Amino acid sequence: MKLYNKKGLLLGIFWLAVGLGGLILEIARPSSVKAVFIRDIVLFSLLLLFSLRQIVRAFSARASREDFLEERDERNRYIRLKTGCTMFKVAEALLLIWVIGSAAAFGLTRDEIWTMAVIVSGLTLGLLFIIELIVGIHYEGKE
Amino acid sequence: MKTILREMRAARGMTQQQLADAVGVSSRTIISIEKGQYNPSLMLAYRMARVFDVSVEELCCLEENMRMEDER
Numbered sequence: 578m579k580l581y582n583k584k585g586l587l588l589g590i591f592w593l594a595v596g597l598g599g600l601i602l603e604i605a606r607p608s609s610v611k612a613v614f615i616r617d618i619v620l621f622s623l624l625l626l627f628s629l630r631q632i633v634r635a636f637s638a639r640a641s642r643e644d645f646l647e648e649r650d651e652r653n654r655y656i657r658l659k660t661g662c663t664m665f666k667v668a669e670a671l672l673l674i675w676v677i678g679s680a681a682a683f684g685l686t687r688d689e690i691w692t693m694a695v696i697v698s699g700l701t702l703g704l705l706f707i708i709e710l711i712v713g714i715h716y717e718g719k720e
Numbered sequence: 721m722k723t724i725l726r727e728m729r730a731a732r733g734m735t736q737q738q739l740a741d742a743v744g745v746s747s748r749t750i751i752s753i754e755k756g757q758y759n760p761s762l763m764l765a766y767r768m769a770r771v772f773d774v775s776v777e778e779l780c781c782l783e784e785n786m787r788m789e790d791e792r
Contacts, residue, residue, distance in 0.1 A: 652749040652758050 581641035589631035596624035617624065665705075673701045722781050722788075725753045728772045743767040 580586060599621040607615040634640035647653060676698045683691035727754040729739055736754075743764060750759035760768070762776070774777045776781070 646744065647746060649744070650746045650749055651764060652744065652752055655758075665745050 578636050579638075580636060581638050582644060585631055585641065585644055586635035589628045589635060592624055592628035593632065594619050596628055602650065665709075669702070669705055672698055672705065676702055721759045721785050722756055723724065723753060723779060724781060725750070725768065728774065728779065729754075732772065739771065742771050747761070 599617065603614065603617045603621060608617065628667060634644060676695060679691050679694035680696060682688070729736070734742075735749045736747045740750045744767070745764065749758065749760075749764075753760050760780075765776045765780055769776045772779065
């Protein structure tokens with residue numbers, strides 16, 4: 578058997594370990610809530626199947642070529658970039674709404690818990706802005 | 721962006737998959753370009769132009785697209 582996709586194999590092994598580990602842990606120490614137990618079993622089983630499929634594909638020349646093409650495809654890369662960018666913007670907007678909402682809730686209720694919410698989400702938002710700034714400077718110099 | 725990719729491909733009797741294989745992208749990318757939903761990179765446009773033995777300018781209707789962009 579010849580290996581055609583080393584990265585795919587390594588990823589497959591990683592997800593196989595995660596899936597197997599999760600499944601074993603869930604069976605050894607089942608969640609007290611039945612719905613959570615079933616959800617975890619289903620999710621880890623799906624992960625296991627996905628990882629096995631990826632491992633098998635790594636040994637197939639045709640499947641590896643398809644995977645390689647899919648990964649390199651410029652439209653796929655563009656979509657991944659756009660998805661990541663939109664996801665980041667939505668997360669930033671939601672966080673901003675949460676900060677404002679928490680501040681308003683604190684103003685109305687004077688409950689200390691809202692102060693903590695404002696501090697934690699405000700710090701996260703600040704961190705996101707700093708990351709955005711650093712990444713922007715990085716690409717400004719590179720592109 | 722408007723292109724004459726579909727016409728060129730049909731004239732050569734090529735399928736979308738065959739063209740995709742020839743230029744090293746997925747068939748979905750070819751479909752999107754033909755629908756005018758995705759603008760190919762310069763290198764991909766050049767690869768496709770080479771397959772059909774035409775210029776990038778001709779394949780991608782650059783003159784017409786520029787005029788349309790200027791009018792907007």
